[in-house]
Amino acid sequence: MTILIKNAKIVTQNDDRKIVHGDILIKDNRIEEVGGDIREKADETIDAKGKVAIPGLVNSHTHIAMGLLRGYGEDLSLHEWLEQKIWPAEAKLTKNDIRWGSLLGMLECIRSGVTAFNEMYIHHVEETVHAAQEAGIRVSIPRAMFDLMPGRETKKELADASAFIRLLKEKKDHLAYPIVSCHAPYTCSEELLIKAKELANREKLKFHIHLSETRKEMFDILNSKGKYPFEYMDSIGLLDGNSIFAHAGWVTKREIALAGKKKANIAHCTTSNLKLATGGICPIYEFDKAGANVTIGTDGAASNNTLDMFEEMKIATLLQKHQYWKAEIVPVNLVFDFATRNGAK
Structure with a gap:
């Protein structure tokens, strides 16, 4: 199957960040060529005159099926929201619920230009895999783990996660x-x-992993481990360039430098943090300067009320300008990098 997109204004996001007028040739779901006037015959030709073609956006942290719980548990802090509303409701979700919730979330992602997302969920995750195949969207997906809750055991959590990895690798x-x-x-x-x-x-x-989402979490770790959260992650071998830390709203200057040194990935979820009143604002301006890989995520729609990455980029850049009293920081081209190039890493 070949698709030829003609006459588009193309935002390449290459190293030179070139914007070109031309065509895009797609073969078997892969971009084969970007050029000024591609003449190859295609199965489908789309005239994109007057339109902009951009790389697919990457939502670096979400819980895709939680759109089913959008608007449920409003005006609550994070732990009230989780313990009183979300966890009890999620425990009742069926496989069919997760399938349809995933499809709904994927449709919303695709409508705002997302072609890939980084998922975190525990319940019936194989249904999200099936939904991704149906929707035609890419997903990085775990069978997430926790063992400090009733009925959860460390060995079983690891065994279930390992089995899910084997399943996907075999598929x-x-x-x-x-x-x-x-x-x-x-x-x-x-x-x-x-x-x-x-x-x-x-x-x-x-x-x-979620990390440093609230002040309580930060001080609980400091009091129990004698280290701030990112320092604790480093001390047990979790802080490196292959780890993704969602939220990171409560951090010290020392932690920012450490995360940058280790090239850690930071998934910034502005709107979710605002809605749940976590108080801390992830200092993506400083993380980026320190050398961390900053990305953009919406979190789940239940804690955001949308999966719109354009809205998330807008709020992310505005909040940094407001926080630092500097209109020039985190400009639109940089936040677009966060949502495309950086997310793809």
Whole structure:
């Protein structure tokens, strides 16, 4: 199947960030050529005159099926929201719920230009894989783990995550890629965190976790471990360029420098943090300057009310300007890098 897009204004996002007028040739779901006047015959030709073609956006942190819970549990802080509303509701979701919730979320992603997303979920994740195949969107997906909750055991969590990795590798699905994920330090034992990262390293996969989302979390880790969260992650071998840390709203200057030195990936979820009143604003301006790989995520629609990445980019750049009193920082071209090139890494 070949598709030829004609007469577009093309935002390349190459190293020179060139914007060119021309055509795009797609063969078997891969971009084969970008040029001024491609004359090859295609199965389908699209006239894009007056339109802009951009690279697919990458949503670096979400819980795709949680759109089912959009508007449920409004005006609550994070832990009230989780414990009183979200976790009890999620425990009742069926496989069919997750399938349709995933498809709904994927449709919303695609409508705002997202072609790939980094998922974190625990319930019926195989249904999200099936939905991605149906929707034609790429997903990096774990069977996420936590063992500090009733009925959860460390060995079982690791076994289930490993089985899911094997399943995806055997399927060789070109749209769904396995990763390893622990929910958060406050829901996972140190043993699970270490062994999960060892699993990721052994399988050569990315590792994904929520970190430093609230002031309470930051001080709980400091009081129990004697280290700030990113320092704690580093001390147990989790802080490196293959790990993705979602939120990172409560961090010290020392942690920012450490994350930059280790080339850690930061998934910034501005709107979710604002809605849940976490208080801290992820300093993506400083993380980027320090050398960390800054990316943009929406979080789940239940804590954002949308999966619109353009809205997320807008709020991300505006909030940094407001926070630092500097209109020139995190300009639109940089936040677009965060949502495309950086997310793709």
